[in-house]
Amino acid sequence: MLDGFFGPDRRGSGPFLALICAPLLFYGGSAVAAPLFGAPSTYHVDGSPVSVGAIEIDRQLGLDLVIGNELGDEGPSVSLFLNRGQGSFFPERRINLNGTRFTLHAIAVGDFNGDGAGDFAVAVDDIGSTPIRTTVLVYRNDGSGNFNTAPTELALGGFFPQCLVAGDVTNDGVTDLVVCDGTVTAQGDPLGLITVLTGAGNGTFRIGSPIIVGSAPASAAIGNVDGDTFIDLVVADPDEGSVSILYGNGSANLFAAPATLSDSIKGPSAVLVGDIGNGGLPEVMVTSSPPPSQLLIYSQSSARTFTDPPAAVPVGFLPSAMAQAKFTADDVADLVILTRQGIELFRGTGTGFTLGEIVRLDGSDFDSLAVGNLNADNKPDVAAVSSLSEQLSVVLNGTNAPPTPGPTFTATATPRTMAPTPTRTRTSVVRNPTATRTATPTPTITRTPSGPGDANCDGFINQADVDGVITRIFVPGCSAADVNNDGRVNAVDLLLIIQMVAGA
Secondary structure, rough: OOOOOOOOOOOOHHHHHHHHHHHHHOOOOOOOOOOOOOOOOOEOOOOOOEEEEEEOOOOOOOEEEEEEEEEOEEEEEEEOOOOOOOOOOOOOOOOEEEOOOOEEEEEEOOOOOOOOOEEEEEEEEOOOOOOOEEEEEEOEEEEEEEEEOOOOOEEOOOOEEEEEEEEEEOOOOOOEEEEEEEEOOOOOOOEEEEEEEOOOOOOEEEOOEEEEEOOOOEEEEEEEEOOOOEEEEEEEEOOOEEEEEEEEEEOOEEEEOEEEEOOOOOOEEEEEEOOOOOOOOOOOEEEOOOOOOOEEEEEEEEOEEOOOOOOEEEEOOOOOOOEEEEOOOOOOOOOEOOOOEEEEEEEEOOOOEEEEEEOOOOOOEEEEEEOOOOOOOOOOOOEHHHHHHHEEEOOEOOOOOOOOOOOOOOOOOOOOOOOOOOOOOOOEOOOOOOOOOOOOOOOOOOOOOOOOOOOOOOOEEHHHHHHHHHHHHHOOHHHOOOOOOOOOHHHHHHHHHHHHHOOO
């Protein structure tokens, strides 16, 4: 029913609806322009790709793509697509993670040691540790496109990392990393955590102290929101329906206490520190997932004073990611938003955005996008991945993407045994960062007559119950998933199950 609803669509069938609805889609008001992007090309990716980044890996023309896969043919993996030079990519190369230890959640790319060759980091749960904990794996490029098969492991205090973002948080010209995960109080209440891994410039990182933000932060953006000399963070928490700003203060802890931008956003799915082109302070942009899906634009009348309510722009169903770049030749930044419909381009007008076009993508459930110069023509292009369809889609600016090469791949040798992997969830909960850690032996699996904790009603409390709780959050199932008997199945029940399995 939504096909063609929001404007010109090269595969679409709704120009009439586009004309009817066009007045609703203008923020800043200009006419719908001719399509900018060409037809996409599609590549098969190792199972359940959930995160993509664009960076120069092998010093050839055009940026390369790095993709994190939750559950591939042989467990979690990272796929490398090296650019042929015209926006077409060589067959997939895989780096397999140790499936007996790690479940993958997100990746981030950057030049961690300043040698001009792109590196990447992976946020995982170390399910081989007791208790389960977030770990960031850092893979460094040897300068010619090859990566160390034994990555540096940085263990944090939480688990279920839902975001990993690379950027210069400390404003020193060196790439840092930001991780969203969480913890839980002794009473079982979830606490969200934001942790900054400060880059040293040589490919190593220092783990900072976690900052409590909400209950389950799932996305973060780096930028100078208030125009001072310090970098800030914007964090979205879908569980609480909130967006918070951590203002940089130059102290050893980097940030002041979180300030709430809004606590009444339904399902904030992505955040961005951007610029609509009006010459003022940056805007904070938030996509809201539940129908009606919207782009919310918070402008500042003065530093740290935001419009209330924000400007609201309708977007396609279930937006999951967004990025800003100058896609057109008018020197005003535009915006791309990834939705269930595909890639939506919103053209910057200097006072806001107006929908330009929608690029329909084959497949469904698109999770992540990356923007960069993929065909060496000095114009930004877009890549997107779908976990459900197990594919990468490449969309070029001003031309059709070249044909897709064959499906063969080259695998990098790493341990191949795969442990049971939890179903992916956007929820984040973990242990209290101030609590003393005491190692506890893994408990003997307990037989129970479908009591609390036996989320799949099989008579056992084990790793399968983690899957059962996550599934039950979205799909009705076993009543024992309500571990704490509060009438709801949510992140707290998930935590309690994991504690039972890990013996915490």
